[in-house]
Amino acid sequence: MPVKPFYVMKVLERAREIEKKGRKVIHFEIGEPDLPVPEKVKEAARKVIGNIELRYTESAGIYPLREKIAEYYGKTYGVSVKPQQVIITPGSSPGLLALLKVVSELIGTISYPDPGYPCYKNMLSFLNLPGERIPVSPEESFKLRPESVKTEALIVNSPSNPTGTVYRKEELRRLSEKAFLISDEVYHGLTYRGRAASALEVTDNAAVAGSFSKFFLMTGWRLGFLIVPEELVPHITAILQNTVISASTASQHAALACFEEDVLEELAANVEIFRKRRDFMLKGLKEIGFKVPVEPEGAFYIYADVSGFTEDSFEFSFRLLEETGVAVTPGRDFGYNGTDRFVRFSYCTSLKNIEEGLERLCKLLR
């Protein structure tokens, strides 16, 4: 089966055409933080480019960064992680890809939530591996229930894309008793009701995928990481040697600066910016008539039910774009389970833009 492109790319393409004609588009479709990377991180990158030749690193990444991440997980979640368990990857995607392969081979079939991040399914299909879709519903806060899990392994994504759902520690524990958890924690740090729990708080026998692209804002730097049980490390690094070799050396060195205290404080302060945007957008969307069955507690998305306006959220997304210049992501990108009733709004744009976008939507829809 060929890998499907994201539908949002079609939205983005059309948005670019509209922009070329001189019309301002409000981008609620893009899942990429808009805030600036801390100056210290940039300075560290410039320095390392000036000071050393940027050679390949070990496939698991530079040891000091593996140490920093282990320490950060230790401090944040009160768990014990060895640097040897941490693997640096060029963005979280290639790490997740290697992880899905290894878990499928060594542990068993992998389930994933629907709606959910589309790459889970697409990566499994790319690798020609089986996978089980588990429907999650608004009635259950879009959360996976242990009794639905029938496979040896399970992807849990908290805070989740597209719904912003955050799992409680007890919920993770019950899931971890049913299956080996592949815990996609890339949105960790971006939560609006206390911190999210890590799967590592409830079991040592889980694998975590993390990212420098969300809380740390370093999207174009292409840096992520895995934390896995030590016995999986050689299997995963063997795959990374063959599929990516290593992550950008400059990005790895720059990321060391992320863990300086003042940088972490600067990043933590951004959470308030996202919270304000979320609150403002949530209120505005509801006033217009969007239903948001589950208040998002993390990430930077609102998964909104548009059944008050349409029966086809895909067509609706393009209509919104044409008629109001507001771009959103059609639910269809996130699976099959009721996704034609939903669109995803991202609030990775200024309050001013959010206000303007809501006004435009209001004019069309109320």
Added chain:
Amino acid sequence: MPVKPFYVMKVLERAREIEKKGRKVIHFEIGEPDLPVPEKVKEAARKVIGNIELRYTESAGIYPLREKIAEYYGKTYGVSVKPQQVIITPGSSPGLLALLKVVSELIGTISYPDPGYPCYKNMLSFLNLPGERIPVSPEESFKLRPESVKTEALIVNSPSNPTGTVYRKEELRRLSEKAFLISDEVYHGLTYRGRAASALEVTDNAAVAGSFSKFFLMTGWRLGFLIVPEELVPHITAILQNTVISASTASQHAALACFEEDVLEELAANVEIFRKRRDFMLKGLKEIGFKVPVEPEGAFYIYADVSGFTEDSFEFSFRLLEETGVAVTPGRDFGYNGTDRFVRFSYCTSLKNIEEGLERLCKLLR
């Protein structure tokens, strides 16, 4: 089947241990150029990090770099390449991985040379795809012969790793008449008897994998590219969206500077450095009693027959390391076809180190 790690990693690991004990190791195992990246490229990187926020780029890469590569191929090989055919990848590996998937699905089974770059086989196995190994022998200059090709697609690697073999244009043409060519041109630019021919000189219906890690020296920057028939582009970018998102934005912008005339001249001058090393190492190895059945015409490797010393080049590699502190790559990393008789020497180190390494080998082996 789990993906195998490279045996050379075991050599490298042992070499690091020996170095920790204070002994100097001569590294003939590492396939990574040791020369400095041109200052203009570094300056461009520092500038872009200071000037813009590094966001995701399109999965196919920034358009100006796609244009530069198209233009470079046009000028170098006298072929017509559209920027739309060029896809920027984070190193050549993830591009090749996506390409193998798409070619397998749309065109057919892929053959690859043995001995050859180990990732071809490992990537196919990672993707759970069939593949045919084609033995190539010193008697045929380690070249694939058209009559051995029985599949719809074929990987040809010129200059090749590990043998340094360069195919003539006519040889590529005959291969292209038998199968769709996946032309791994990552060592292009590093040739010692005129330039290598590109598959695109003999057919438009081929896919090229290229790299900024060899001639352009930018290993740790993780940047490569594909040039493919236009109809394959959407299939490949859909995979890249799911598996890597995009290449490092700083690296992409920095690489634009590679194509400035004085930078290209600086890089071209490096070829003479590699040529001197090759000539010196080749002479030295032969004097010691290594057989080099085919003089390498490109890349930075010498594939040496060690059957005068041993019947097991794997064990021999570790013996060399322990007894002389010289690290080489065992042939076994490159396949099954006679590889126990061969080791690969890389000349990615100074003439002085090459001299010292040869002296050490001489003492043990003569």
